[in-house]
Amino acid sequence: MTIASALEMALAAVVLGMAIWTVVARDSFAAVVGFVAYGLLLALVWVRLDAVDVALVEAAISGGLGGVLLLGAAARTAAAESRPPAEHPAVRAAAALLAAAVAAALAATVFLLPDPAPTLAPAAAANAASTGLGNPVTNVLMAFRAMDTLLEKVVLLLALVGLWSLARDRFWGGHPGPRHRADPHGTLAFLARLLPPIGVVVGVYVLWAGANHPGGAFQGGTILAAMWLLALMAGLTDTPAISSRRLRLVLVAGPSVFLAVGLGGLCFGAAFLAYPAAYAKPLIVGIEIAMTLTIAATLGLLLVGAPERSAE
């Protein structure tokens, strides 16, 4: 038993404790706070599993933005927290049995995983020279499995359209969310003036460094979205009307550039989304920049919700 595995067991125990708290807490707000803490601790688990890019994504999206989303929802529905009767004890027992069976089956699978594990790491390493990027996860996301990333952008847009469709008819095309007003000389406005410039620099750096170090478009875009949300919450800026043409251009910029490059690969190259070897790195960086803008706008808009005020 090395010190490292003792620490890992302690970390796993704390993570499990937070997960149990999230499920059994009585108050919704307390459960959501527990879930945010769980997400941040899970980022540490990802670092121990040598997946630093995933740790960044987990901390930013699941812990950060997911926390804001769920905390806002818990606060808004707290007034209506009906205390519905708990499920019948037989249902609870059956659910506990089912959950235990699933957990046992998965635990058995963990022990039955093949030991010289089949892996695509050598293939990823061998083909890394075709793009010139140093970060293997970015290589996989942007070059080897670029189709998945392109389709994921579209899924984000679909979720946003689904969210917008929940607006009342008379608010269609209007501004999402309430107009926040904070004291312009107060603490929140101070933070919202001081932090976003630093945050934008950090976000752009994370995007740029994603080529050779852990980082990338998703992590950078999430940081930019968070800075925008901070300025929104302090009332320093207002949400754009969703009928605004500029907003819609920014939203489709990422997938469009990606799709255009892909079609270019079909016309001038070997296949859809094939990058010519000489221009691979500039093309990938260009796609990532467009993607980061789109991700920042989409994630921010997913958080502020459906339009609640008309466009005037």
Add this chain to the structure above:
Amino acid sequence: MKFMLDIVTVTAISAGAFFFLAGTVGLLRFPDTLTRLHALTKADNLGLGLVVLGLLPHAGSLRGGFKLVCVWLLALLAGATVSQLIARAALASEGSGSFTVDGPQP
């Protein structure tokens, strides 16, 4: 020389961990929101600062050490502003019944 640096690291990180422990005990034992915030911010800012101080000898380069100090400064900024906001919200919701800015009234 390396041994001295390791001693500094272990001492600073242990002191930082002690401050985190003190802050957690305060969070669990103090009676209301304002006193808990006091325990948290005092302990966490100093605790994180000591941990960063302990990690500086192992940062590897000047830029790495600078990034660590920036992490500490950003945590200070976030902690300070968020504590202010939580304290104001707590005062507003729990009422100024027993607390004014001059301290607890009898």
Add this chain to the structure above:
Amino acid sequence: MSAATIFGLCAAVIVGLGLYGLIVNPQPLRKIVAFNLLGSGVFLLFGVVARKGAAAGFGGDPVPQAMVITGVVVAFSATALAVGLLLRLFAAGGLATLEPDAPTRAGTEHADS
């Protein structure tokens, strides 16, 4: 016990907990949180498989890691849509519950969709 095994068992328990919370918690917001818990457990299992595939100088197989990144973003967007639906349910009926015969608050709008 290697890190992969410890966290693999942890992930299995988290999946079980999320499934239990999804079935048992009556409030929709708690179901959404439990669903996220379930999802993160599954992603952690992916991470364990990735860690076991360490080769060629990398700490882990990059392909499952990239899939997990994609998965986390998609799960977040699904959560955002679910929360939007919950808030709309709350605004329309005044209660945040899935009970079919729960009384609605007076004065909330139904006709204005």
